[in-house]
Amino acid sequence: MxxxxxxxxxxxxxxxxxxxxxxxxxxxxxxxxxxxxxxxxxxxxxQNIITGIKPVLNEKKMGYDWGAFTGITLTKDHDSDKVIEALKSIPEVTECYFITGSFTLYIKLIAKDHDDMRKLLYEKIDTIPGIAKTDSIIELGCAFKRNLTL
Structure with a gap:
């Protein structure tokens, strides 16, 4: 069925x-x-097939011109729950994924400008206990984003 x-x-x-x-x-x-x-x-x-009905925000129209994808290496992978809770408290972190490979977590974050991005990475994310290293890729724009086609 x-x-x-x-x-x-x-x-x-x-x-x-x-x-x-x-x-x-x-x-x-x-x-x-x-x-x-x-x-x-x-x-x-x-059944969590639909996880909510909510607005899709245009971050750029709200003054967030910068986006980045950041891989996070943890000191100890079993600390991931504590790190994830700390990341949830940072509003500019909009997505967080468990991944395989060189990183434990991969996040999407937004910032108002390059100075805001630097502060976000160095003062908010890099200072979270349990994070050993971050590696970021700056996003230059979204070509498309969509749901699964039914």
Missing amino acids: DLLDEFDISIIKELEKDGRMAFSAIATNLKISNTMVHQRISRLLE
């Missing part, structure tokens, strides 16, 4: 067009009941 059926996929596609769309509008567009849309979205949220 597939996890998503044609109705789930159609509902998700409608939400991708406009996450604020009323359930009744989705129901009308798909010619199904409002109750069915509500039940399906509730189930997709409960």
Whole structure:
């Protein structure tokens, strides 16, 4: 049995067009009941297939012109939970991943300018106990970002 059926996929596609769309509008567009849309979205949220419906911010319009991807080497990998909690407290760290290879963690961060990026890296991230080393790549712009195509 597939996890998503044609109705789930159609509902998700409608939400991708406009996450604020009323359930009744989705129901009308798909010619199904409002109750069915509500039940399906509730189930997709409960199953964490949809992890939330929230705005996508344009960081550049908010004054954050710089982005970087930073690999983090830990002193001891078992310290990762403490390091991740410290990273969560830094608003400019927008993503954090466990990875294989030379680093333990890989983060995406944003800054207002090069001075802000330097302070963020040297004064906030490099000072977190358990971080041995960081290695950053400056982002020059996002060519595209999307969800999985259904």
